[in-house]
Amino acid sequence: MTVAIVVFLAAEIGLAVAQSPRVRPPTPAQLLHEALTAAGASDAFHYRAVWSADGFSQIVVGDARPSSGSETVSVGSDRFTVVVSGQVAYFEGGAAALRDQLGLPAAAASVYAGNWISLQQSDGPYPSVEGVTTSAALAQVLIAPSATSPARRIQGVLLSRITGRIPHGHEVTGSARLDLLSSSNLPSVYSAHGADGGERWSTTITFSRWGVNSPVPAPAAALPFSYLQGSPPVARKDTDVIDTG
Numbered sequence: 001m002t003v004a005i006v007v008f009l010a011a012e013i014g015l016a017v018a019q020s021p022r023v024r025p026p027t028p029a030q031l032l033h034e035a036l037t038a039a040g041a042s043d044a045f046h047y048r049a050v051w052s053a054d055g056f057s058q059i060v061v062g063d064a065r066p067s068s069g070s071e072t073v074s075v076g077s078d079r080f081t082v083v084v085s086g087q088v089a090y091f092e093g094g095a096a097a098l099r100d101q102l103g104l105p106a107a108a109a110s111v112y113a114g115n116w117i118s119l120q121q122s123d124g125p126y127p128s129v130e131g132v133t134t135s136a137a138l139a140q141v142l143i144a145p146s147a148t149s150p151a152r153r154i155q156g157v158l159l160s161r162i163t164g165r166i167p168h169g170h171e172v173t174g175s176a177r178l179d180l181l182s183s184s185n186l187p188s189v190y191s192a193h194g195a196d197g198g199e200r201w202s203t204t205i206t207f208s209r210w211g212v213n214s215p216v217p218a219p220a221a222a223l224p225f226s227y228l229q230g231s232p233p234v235a236r237k238d239t240d241v242i243d244t245g
Helices: 002-019 028-040 094-102 106-112 134-137 225-230
Strands: 047-055 058-064 068-074 076-084 088-093 117-119 144-154 157-166 174-179 189-194 199-208
Touching: 002 117, 028 058, 028 134, 028 144, 028 174, 058 134, 068 134, 088 094, 094 106, 094 117, 106 144, 117 199, 117 225
Parallel strands: none
Antiparallel strands: 047 058, 047 199, 058 068, 068 076, 076 088, 088 117, 144 157, 157 174, 174 189, 189 199
16 A cells, blocks of 8 residues: 555656646846846946957946946046936046047136036036946947856856847947856856957956945036036136045
8 A cells, every 4th residue: 555655656746747847048138138137226336347449448447326326437548537426427537538528628628627527417418428327337238149158167256158249230340248147147247359340349347346335426516517618717626536436
């Protein structure tokens, strides 16, 4: 009797296992969607991006949040910092940055270099400098996923990988990969390389400090951009400094 029960139960268990649906692993596109969705839902993250192309390099270090953030951009010896707090963007940089990024005339750019300048959404340069929030930072992760790799340990961290190419419709072409933290499915490192016409390029973005949400302070004193547009240059230098991470 006991043997019969054991055989019966074994048969039932085997039938249940055979009939249970197999869980399929996510496709590369699904895994990418899950990773970017999780990243977009995070309170905050830190990133460091390096872009290189035929002797030219740019380094961007920032902290992104859903509706605020800060970013420092270095191109050779030139540097500028952007802080977005509320509906206002704040910009600080040298004369070259004020000319290139804000479109100030050379005379005004020389006078106001090193000062914090505030930009409202109605100011012309605002759209070109306000991209330091979560969505803007994640928009730099360009990849049309085609394959995934099993998780492997790199420097003590378990990572899985998505590989693919730069999506069609972008100026640059090339291949890309995105490493994900296996513990959370959040991005760890994005890297890509390719060509823009005949020029070779490469970029690497390292993500860290997921969920570490520190306040983004606005500069204590800033010159309104509208003031710079409507008034002759007046020598002024504010010394307020903020920590942009």
